[in-house]
Amino acid sequence: MKTYGTEPGAPTPVQVGISELVVSDGDDTLKSYGLGSCLAIALYDPNTNIGGLAHVMLPDGDTADNSDRKPGKYADTAIRALLRRMVEQGANYTAVEAKIAGGSDMFEFESFGDGVGQRNIAAAKTELEKLGVPLEAEDVGGEYGRTVEFTPGTGTLVVKTSDGDNGVTEL
Template identity: 50%
Template sequence: MAVIKVGIADLNVAAYPDTITTLGLGSCVGVTLYDSTTKIAGLAHVMLPSTELSKTAVVNKAKFADSALPELVDRMLKKGAVARRIKAKMAGGAQMFQFKDSTGQKSIGDRNIEACKMALRKLGIPLVAEDVGGNYGRTIELFTETGMLEVRAISKDIKHI
């Protein structure tokens, strides 16, 4: 059994018996996808809501909700997952710092949460559990045997969703 680590603005796929994890979700959102029959899982550490925010000509697909999730599904399908069986869970999207925003724009965490939910809807993937928002960081690990997502945060109880 290996623990597959996903960095910031990164994504990867794992299969049973491996687990897949990402650390340091603040305003970023960790989106996990899981096919319970093949026990194939995917995880994207989404940093920003839209590729429209890219400042470079070459886009890191894993960085943005609108490009990371389709890419993750594609990689899972290539490993043998079946699209109609994929379900999603997500965590993160915190507001780590309090700023007065005179524009009334939502925090980047809130915008990331909304963008991830929109991308899932476009892909037809149901979101079955989430632990999002708040003002604290999270670390998540998905167990491919069961599809259970463990959410850890400093000074908080461990959650299993």
């Protein structure tokens, strides 16, 4: 969801909706709600505090014809777009690290095949490896939803499940 206009000091975390990606260089918190089979991909450069969060929906953008317009929709194109925008803002490519969360398989429907969540996880890992970005931490799979909060300044990815206080993991 896009927010128009900014109020200085507004404490609201920046919401990263499905198929969106946001890059930030401050103490902003980037938040994605209710990830089921979608995957949250967080990249950050610990030296410059520049980082970003993508909320991807599908694995493969290279074969889709709208991935130029919506790079954040696909795991592969989202990772490349995040990296490019971070480098443009001054991040050092070789220092960038990654954390991922989400990719559950909520339902066992016949039409889902191997699982829509698994496909997203696999695609993200392949792309990160291809680009030489180390995957520092992950909280993926399972059969439950997650809400994530990422602070690029510290590289902390907080993952919450619907179990209240018991369901908070810090990556």
